[in-house]
Amino acid sequence: MLELYHYEPYANSMKCLLCLREKGLDFVSHYVDILKFEQHTPEFVALNPCGQVPVLVHDGAAISESTVINEYLEDVFPEVRLRPTDPVERAGMRVWNKFVDEVLMHSVSAIGWHLRFHPFVKKIDISEFKERLKHIPMKEMQDKWLKTHEDSFTEEELNEAKRRIRWAIEKLEQILAESFWLAGSAYSLADINTYPMIEGAARLYPEGCNDDAAPRTMEWLHRISQRPAVAEAFAYSRFGNAPGKAADAQAKR
Amino acid sequence: MLELYHYEPYANSMKCLLCLREKGLDFVSHYVDILKFEQHTPEFVALNPCGQVPVLVHDGAAISESTVINEYLEDVFPEVRLRPTDPVERAGMRVWNKFVDEVLMHSVSAIGWHLRFHPFVKKIDISEFKERLKHIPMKEMQDKWLKTHEDSFTEEELNEAKRRIRWAIEKLEQILAESFWLAGSAYSLADINTYPMIEGAARLYPEGCNDDAAPRTMEWLHRISQRPAVAEAFAYSRFGNAPGKAADAQAKR
Numbered sequence: 001m002l003e004l005y006h007y008e009p010y011a012n013s014m015k016c017l018l019c020l021r022e023k024g025l026d027f028v029s030h031y032v033d034i035l036k037f038e039q040h041t042p043e044f045v046a047l048n049p050c051g052q053v054p055v056l057v058h059d060g061a062a063i064s065e066s067t068v069i070n071e072y073l074e075d076v077f078p079e080v081r082l083r084p085t086d087p088v089e090r091a092g093m094r095v096w097n098k099f100v101d102e103v104l105m106h107s108v109s110a111i112g113w114h115l116r117f118h119p120f121v122k123k124i125d126i127s128e129f130k131e132r133l134k135h136i137p138m139k140e141m142q143d144k145w146l147k148t149h150e151d152s153f154t155e156e157e158l159n160e161a162k163r164r165i166r167w168a169i170e171k172l173e174q175i176l177a178e179s180f181w182l183a184g185s186a187y188s189l190a191d192i193n194t195y196p197m198i199e200g201a202a203r204l205y206p207e208g209c210n211d212d213a214a215p216r217t218m219e220w221l222h223r224i225s226q227r228p229a230v231a232e233a234f235a236y237s238r239f240g241n242a243p244g245k246a247a248d249a250q251a252k253r
Numbered sequence: 254m255l256e257l258y259h260y261e262p263y264a265n266s267m268k269c270l271l272c273l274r275e276k277g278l279d280f281v282s283h284y285v286d287i288l289k290f291e292q293h294t295p296e297f298v299a300l301n302p303c304g305q306v307p308v309l310v311h312d313g314a315a316i317s318e319s320t321v322i323n324e325y326l327e328d329v330f331p332e333v334r335l336r337p338t339d340p341v342e343r344a345g346m347r348v349w350n351k352f353v354d355e356v357l358m359h360s361v362s363a364i365g366w367h368l369r370f371h372p373f374v375k376k377i378d379i380s381e382f383k384e385r386l387k388h389i390p391m392k393e394m395q396d397k398w399l400k401t402h403e404d405s406f407t408e409e410e411l412n413e414a415k416r417r418i419r420w421a422i423e424k425l426e427q428i429l430a431e432s433f434w435l436a437g438s439a440y441s442l443a444d445i446n447t448y449p450m451i452e453g454a455a456r457l458y459p460e461g462c463n464d465d466a467a468p469r470t471m472e473w474l475h476r477i478s479q480r481p482a483v484a485e486a487f488a489y490s491r492f493g494n495a496p497g498k499a500a501d502a503q504a505k506r
Binding site for chain 1: 416
C-alpha cells in the first residue's frame, strides 16, 4: 500500500503528487496542515524526524525528501518511465534537480512564506507561537518560522530570492531553446520537480516570471498544466482545484 | 575514456576519487588548482558552467556535481556495487547524501576556507583579486571568495557551522550504533560521500570531532582510512599522500 503525507498541491508536496499520478499509482492521501503545525506532532516526526512534508509510506517503510521519493517511485514502479535511460541524460536530470532543491525551491519558498504565511502567522500570539516552535525538530525550521512571525524576510533577502528565480528562468530559457523537455526528449522528473516551483514563481513573482520575461518557460508551464496528472494533483487541494486557487484561498483565510 | 578534473583529494574532489578507485576504474587525472583559479578559465567553464570541481568526462560527455558523478559511475559501472539494491535502503542513502551536500559539506567548507584559504588569499592585492572574481560564473561563489579575502567568515557563521557539524555527528553516532555502514549492511556511496567531510571535520574542528565526542564516527573514519582506495585517492595530492597532509601543506604555502 502507498500512502502520501502531503500539504496543499504545490511546492515539494506537489512534486510527489504529480509523480504518483503521472505513473497512475493510487495512494491513500493524508493531508497535513502545516499552518496548524501538524508536521511537528510526535506521530508525524516518527515518520520523518525532520518534521517536513511530503512523506511516502510504502508497505510500512517511510521515505522523506520529495526528490528522493520521486527517484524511489521510479526505482520501484518503472513502468511509466520518468527518468532518462541514457546515463548522461540521467545525470543531467540529477544536476538540474539539485539546482531546484538547493536554489530555486528556497527562493520561491522565501517569497511564498513572506506573502502567504507571514500575514497568517503574525496574528498568532507570540508566546503561544514560541510554544509551538519548541516542537519543531530542526533549528533551521524553527528560525524560519520565527522569522516569518516577526519581521519576515528582509527586502535584501527577497531581492536575492528574486535574482535567483531570474537566474533559474535564464537557465530554463536556454534549455528549452534546444529541448522540448528539461532532461532530454521525454518528460521526466526534472520537469515534474520544476513545475511546482515555476507555477509558484509565476503566481508569487509575476514581474519576473511572465510571458515576456520567460516565454519558453511559460509555454512549457502551460504545456504541463494540460497533463491529466496536474488536474488530479490539484484535486487534493482543500482550497480549490486549479493552479493558484489554493494559495489565493490560503491568503484569504 | 574516463577523465577526472579535480583539486586536492579532499571535500567534493575526494568523493569522486574514492568512488573511481573503489570501483577499480582507471582515469586520466587533470589537477585543477583552485587557489590559482584554474576552475574559472574559459576551457574549464566550457566543461562546467558553474566553474567548480570535480568534473568527470566520459567519452567526451562532461558530468558535474560530485554526488551526481558518483551515481553516474554506479549507473554505468555497476560491477563493484556501491548503491544498495533494496530500494528503501537506496532512498535512505540518497536522503543522507542530500544532508551531506546541503548541510555538512557547507559547514566543513566554511571552517576550511576560513582556516586554510583566508590566510592565503588575503595576501593577494584586492584589485587584482577583484579582477579574478569577474571570471567566476556564479554570484554565490564570487561572494564566497570575496568574503574569504576580506574579513572571512564571522564568529557567528563559524559557530553555526560547528553546530551543524555536531548535528551531523549526532546523526552519525545514532546510525552507526545500529549499522556497520551508513546505508545498510554494505559500504556505499553514503560512506564515500561522507568520508571526506568527516576527515575534514576531524582535522579542522578537532574540538567537536574526536574520539570522545564521536567515538563511533571516528572508528568508522579509521575503518574507511584502511581501504586501499583511500590511499590511492590521497596519492593524487600534490602536497602529500596521507590524510591531513594536503591541507597542512596548503596552509604553509
